[in-house]
Amino acid sequence: MRLSNIAMYTGQPPLVAATDALWAYIRDRLRKAGVAGIPETLEKGITHDEAWVRSGLLLAQTCGFPYVKRLRGKVQLVATPVYDLPGCDGSSMRSFIIVRRDSRAEALADLRGLTAAINDPGSNSGTNLFRAAIAPLAENGRFFSRVVETGGHLMSIDAVSSGKADVAAIDCITFGNTKRFDPDRVADIRILAETIRGPGLPFITGLETSAEELTLLRQILADITSEPTLADVRDTLSLRRIEVLGDADYEPLAELERQAIALGYPVIA
Numbered sequence: 001m002r003l004s005n006i007a008m009y010t011g012q013p014p015l016v017a018a019t020d021a022l023w024a025y026i027r028d029r030l031r032k033a034g035v036a037g038i039p040e041t042l043e044k045g046i047t048h049d050e051a052w053v054r055s056g057l058l059l060a061q062t063c064g065f066p067y068v069k070r071l072r073g074k075v076q077l078v079a080t081p082v083y084d085l086p087g088c089d090g091s092s093m094r095s096f097i098i099v100r101r102d103s104r105a106e107a108l109a110d111l112r113g114l115t116a117a118i119n120d121p122g123s124n125s126g127t128n129l130f131r132a133a134i135a136p137l138a139e140n141g142r143f144f145s146r147v148v149e150t151g152g153h154l155m156s157i158d159a160v161s162s163g164k165a166d167v168a169a170i171d172c173i174t175f176g177n178t179k180r181f182d183p184d185r186v187a188d189i190r191i192l193a194e195t196i197r198g199p200g201l202p203f204i205t206g207l208e209t210s211a212e213e214l215t216l217l218r219q220i221l222a223d224i225t226s227e228p229t230l231a232d233v234r235d236t237l238s239l240r241r242i243e244v245l246g247d248a249d250y251e252p253l254a255e256l257e258r259q260a261i262a263l264g265y266p267v268i269a
Helices: 013-032 048-052 064-071 124-137 153-162 172-181 211-224 228-237 247-262
Strands: 003-005 057-061 075-083 095-100 115-118 146-149 167-171 189-194 203-206 239-243
Touching: 003 013, 003 048, 013 172, 013 211, 013 228, 048 057, 048 064, 057 075, 057 211, 064 075, 064 124, 064 247, 075 211, 095 124, 095 153, 095 172, 115 124, 115 153, 124 153, 124 167, 124 247, 153 167, 153 172, 153 189, 167 172, 203 211, 211 239, 228 239
Parallel strands: 003 057, 115 146, 115 167
Antiparallel strands: 057 203, 075 203, 075 239, 095 167, 095 189
16 A cells, blocks of 8 residues: 655644545545555554655655755655745745744844744754754854754744743744634734745655656646635645746755854754
8 A cells, every 4th residue: 555644734623624635636536547555545643754755655745854854865756835825935935933922022133042942853944944044143053042842833833822932933834824723822923034935845755656657646736726626625725736846946945054054053052
């Protein structure tokens, strides 16, 4: 049985249901085309990073920074979804650097010596773009007094809201979805700054996926944007279209890390 895990943005129940419906359409199209071993449902029993390197991977969604750091040569890029949410710009996205609504910070420099929350050290939106914004302000490799790892963007929002952290970088898609479907969660949060933009989260497939299957996957994903029966799904996911990006399109994310290292700020600290 092949593996599919595209539930990257499922922080709220409407997103879970819409993602399941999206997979059902993809599944049925693949089966109709004669592709064998298509799973009935998305695999939700493993973590995203486990799915990325699992044998038999048919379709998953990854983050751009893990792609350039770990997955190049191990997976194939399929396509990148375009979301219609504040902070998204075509196939590119950015992160919002958030603080509590009552924070005295008015600029990034005002965050010096405070506590930062990151979702994961390997995250593009929560760490790589965040580091790029802070690196020019760091001194001797440090800027914050403490950095806490939360395990997820929603937990980072909660850490800031509750006062366990003073600042975090949240990808614009998660932030937009939270404002739509769980507004109380961000009621005490405000956006202090925006990071630069970078290519969004691509769908990937395993190296064993044939060229014919790759073409089929891209066609199915492209058809999603005009399929009448998926109108509500698209609206719930804020999914507008699909773009095919190449490896070179993701290289700027690796360059951001190199620039931060050159400035003496290899890790958020």
